[in-house]
Every structure is written in structure tokens, then in C-alpha cells.
Amino acid sequence: MWDWIRANGTSFYDTFWKLRTQKEYEFTYHKTYIQELEERDILSPRDFSILMSIPIGRSINHFAHPWKNDSTNAGLLRMRLEAFDKRSPNRKPKSKAFREKEEKFDKLVWELCDIAKKYHWDVWEGRTSNPFSITLNSFMTREKQKTISIKLGKDNQYRACFKQEINPNNNKASEYTIELGKEEKNVADFVQKEVEKFTKQNGKKEKQDYVFTINPMYRLRKE
Numbered sequence: 403m404w405d406w407i408r409a410n411g412t413s414f415y416d417t418f419w420k421l422r423t424q425k426e427y428e429f430t431y432h433k434t435y436i437q438e439l440e441e442r443d444i445l446s447p448r449d450f451s452i453l454m455s456i457p458i459g460r461s462i463n464h465f466a467h468p469w470k471n472d473s474t475n476a477g478l479l480r481m482r483l484e485a486f487d488k489r490s491p492n493r494k495p496k497s498k499a500f501r502e503k504e505e506k507f508d509k510l511v512w513e514l515c516d517i518a519k520k521y522h523w524d525v526w527e528g529r530t531s532n533p534f535s536i537t538l539n540s541f542m543t544r545e546k547q548k549t550i551s552i553k554l555g556k557d558n559q560y561r562a563c564f565k566q567e568i569n570p571n572n573n574k575a576s577e578y579t580i581e582l583g584k585e586e587k588n589v590a591d592f593v594q595k596e597v598e599k600f601t602k603q604n605g606k607k608e609k610q611d612y613v614f615t616i617n618p619m620y621r622l623r624k625e
Contacts, residue, residue, distance in 0.1 A: 419475070426472040427479055438483055443495040446504055447617040452530050456485045507534050507554050510586040511615060514538060514552070514593055521597050522607040526614045528553075528570035535570040538593060546604045550596055552589055553578045560589045 412418050424435045431438075439445070444453055458481045461474055470478070496504075511527060518525045518538050528535030534554035541547040551563050551570055561578035582588050 419472075422472050423475040423479065427476040430473070430476055431480065435479055442483070442486065443493070444486075445496075445501075446508075448504060448533065449496075451616050453482060453486055455530055456482060456489060458482050458485050503534070503554070503558065506586060508617060510552075510589060511536055511617070513586070513590050515613060515615065517590070517594055517597060518613070519610055521601050522610045523597060524568070524610060524612050526569055526612070527616050528573075529616060531571045532573060535573065537568055537570040537573075538597070539568045540597075540600060540604075540607060541568075542604065542607055548596070548600045550593055551578065552582075552593070558584055560584065560586075562589075562592065 410418065412421060427435045439450070439453075444450055458478065461470060461478055463470055464474065514536060515525055517523070521540070523538045523540045526537045526539070528537075532553070535552065537549060537551045539547070539549045547566070549564060549566050549568060551565060551567070551573055553561055553570070553573070553575065555561060555575065555578075560582040562580040562582055563573065563578045564580075565573060565577055567573055582592055
């Protein structure tokens with residue numbers, strides 16, 4: 403048993419069956435799932451979240467199986483890729499400038515998550531409906547609450563707002579009226595200052611309740 407566990411162990415919890423599915427995909431379609439993603443320019447967690455948001459057909463479990471087996475899950479991966487191709491038949495690769503923007507914003511998200519964790523604030527990163535946005539929120543009572551939302555605009559300028567909306571996907575671009583410039587450090591300093599100010603006046607929650615980020619590695623990384 404221990405030999406089998408060592409041979410089949412994975413680096414992160416709850417990834418064993420996903421890796422088995424990818425092996426089945428390669429066996430069935432003669433190409434790795436990673437190669438399929440690269441050919442479609444799906445290179446980042448943000449790209450992958452768009453792929454996973456596309457609705458596909460349903461599937462059923464095999465008889466007497468309480469869950470879907472590897473071949474069924476591999477077929478579901480294939481169905482999602484086909485749905486992606488149908489939706490974006492002439493999709494062009496992202497530019498170098500976009501990838502650099504994406505990388506810089508992702509690093510900022512990690513920094514803001516560290517601030518939020520220290521002060522027990524909750525985090526929600528915007529997805530397909532409002533990309534390059536993030537909200538930090540602390541709610542203790544109706545009188546003791548604060549929300550800080552950040553958005554990186556198409557002009558590569560960061561802007562902020564204090565709208566009481568924890569989901570940044572529900573914010574409009576026009577609501578971000580506080581200019582923060584182009585530097586990530588300015589944004590982190592702004593958030594740090596506002597969080598410290600609120601904490602000094604109201605204290606902090608007992609614990610952080612949620613962190614919704616596009617990149618799952620933030621939640622999986624070691625302390």
C-alpha cells in the first residue's frame with residue numbers, strides 16, 4: 403500500500419483524480435491536455451477561468467459508480483475545448499503587452515491578499531465580467547464595515563472606489579474615481595493605509611472568512 407501511495411502521490415491535495423483524467427485524455431486523444439491549452443493560447447489562470455465558465459452538455463456516472471470515472475472526465479475536458487473552439491473560432495493570441503499586464507496584476511493580487519490576511523479582511527477577485535479588479539472587505543457590523551475596490555483600466559491606470567459591494571464583478575468602471583497611477587506599489591500603499599486606518603478605529607474580525615482569487619496557487623501555497 404505504501405509503495406502505491408509513494409508512486410501515485412501528488413504535490414497538492416485533491417489533484418490525484420485530475421492528473422488521472424489528464425493521462426486518460428492523452429491516451430484517448432493522442433495529445434496532452436496541456437498541449438491543447440497552449441494551442442489555444444490558454445496560458446494563465448485568467449484564461450483558464452474563461453474556459454471553465456463556458457457551459458457544456460451534461461454527463462452521467464457509469465453504473466454503480468458514485469463518481470465519474472477517468473474516461474468520462476476526459477470526455478468532459480474534450481467537450482469544453484470543443485465549446486471553446488465553437489465560441490472563439492478566430493481567437494488571436496494575447497499580445498506581449500497584455501501578458502505583462504496580467505503578470506503585474508497577479509503579483510499585486512498576491513500582495514493585497516497578504517495585507518488582507520494580516521488584518522482578517524476578505525478578498526474577491528473579479529473574473530470574466532470585470533477582469534483586473536479586486537475587492538477587499540471587512541464587515542463586523544452595519545456601522546463597522548469598509549470595502550476597498552481596485553481596478554486596472556485599459557489605459558493601465560489603477561483606480562479605486564469605496565462602494566459597499568463585495569463582488570467586484572458588480573462594479574462599473576465609471577465608479578472607480580480615485581486615481582492611483584500606474585505603479586503597483588502606489589496601490590499596495592493606498593490599501594495598506596486604508597486598512598490600517600479602519601483597523602485602528604474599529605479593530606479587526608476574529609478571522610478571514612473567504613478569499614476568492616483566480617489563481618488557485620494563492621490558496622494552495624505553503625504558509
